[in-house]
Amino acid sequence: KAGVTQTPRYLIKTRGQQVTLSCSPISGHRSVSWYQQTPGQGLQFLFEYFSETQRNKGNFPGRFSGRQFSNSRSEMNVSTLELGDSALYLCASSLDRVPASYEQYFGPGTRLTVT
Amino acid sequence: QKEVEQDPGPLSVPEGAIVSLNCTYSNSAFQYFMWYRQYSRKGPELLMYTYSSGNKEDGRFTAQVDKSSKYISLFIRDSQPSDSATYLCAMTVIPNAGGTSYGKLTFGQGTILTVHP
Numbered sequence: 461k462a463g464v465t466q467t468p469r470y471l472i473k474t475r476g477q478q479v480t481l482s483c484s485p486i487s488g489h490r491s492v493s494w495y496q497q498t499p500g501q502g503l504q505f506l507f508e509y510f511s512e513t514q515r516n517k518g519n520f521p522g523r524f525s526g527r528q529f530s531n532s533r534s535e536m537n538v539s540t541l542e543l544g545d546s547a548l549y550l551c552a553s554s555l556d557r558v559p560a561s562y563e564q565y566f567g568p569g570t571r572l573t574v575t
Numbered sequence: 576q577k578e579v580e581q582d583p584g585p586l587s588v589p590e591g592a593i594v595s596l597n598c599t600y601s602n603s604a605f606q607y608f609m610w611y612r613q614y615s616r617k618g619p620e621l622l623m624y625t626y627s628s629g630n631k632e633d634g635r636f637t638a639q640v641d642k643s644s645k646y647i648s649l650f651i652r653d654s655q656p657s658d659s660a661t662y663l664c665a666m667t668v669i670p671n672a673g674g675t676s677y678g679k680l681t682f683g684q685g686t687i688l689t690v691h692p
Contacts, residue, residue, distance in 0.1 A: 464618075493678040502685060503619075503663065508678025515677040550618055554678070562607040562667050564680060566618035 464567035478539040485553030492534040497548040581683025594651040598664035605666040661685040
């Protein structure tokens with residue numbers, strides 16, 4: 461079974477621009493979570509989507525948004541990029557079915573550099 | 576204070592050593608505990624997954640959870656140079672209908688482990 465895929469793998473953007481990152485979950489997984497990973501803050505939860513609905517959101521500004529499509533693929537968007545948005549953005553998918561629902565499988569991440 | 580504390584190391588051990596990695600947490604609602612391994616410039620890879628207190632073994636890896644002490648551990652036996660990576664603990668509560676916990680794992684900072692030949 462194919463794992464979680466993320467595109468693009470690397471991205472360089474300028475302050476003030478916007479960016480869209482894509483995530484394809486493992487086949488059959490309906491929950492997709494997004495995380496930001498930085499050396500200083502570690503892995504921080506951005507939001508989670510299930511059946512095209514955002515069910516949970518972390519403590520990030522409104523510039524960070526996402527969506528999920530009917531095939532469970534998900535995108536996240538960051539508008540008005542700031543230097544501090546430079547990070548590894550990871551998405552993870554899970555079955556969302558007890559008791560397996562809490563196991564999350566991560567993609568390779570998209571490394572975003574803001575200059 | 577962070578909800579999950581993990582010693583960042585770095586930890587350096589000789590090949591064949593037993594490695595002990597630990598995390599403490601403050602939220603008593605955490606019930607599911609995971610250990611991930613992350614190689615440089617890769618995404619985290621799920622190693623172990625345990626529920627509530629107790630032990631779980633998988634090959635050279637043993638995960639322990641002590642909810643009374645709010646303390647979890649990962650032991651690696653017969654460590655190999657290929658085990659060199661960052662190890663992250665993660666935990667979550669049971670999602671509820673209020674939607675305050677769906678899909679959210681809370682991570683430790685990660686411990687950098689090097690196993691030298």
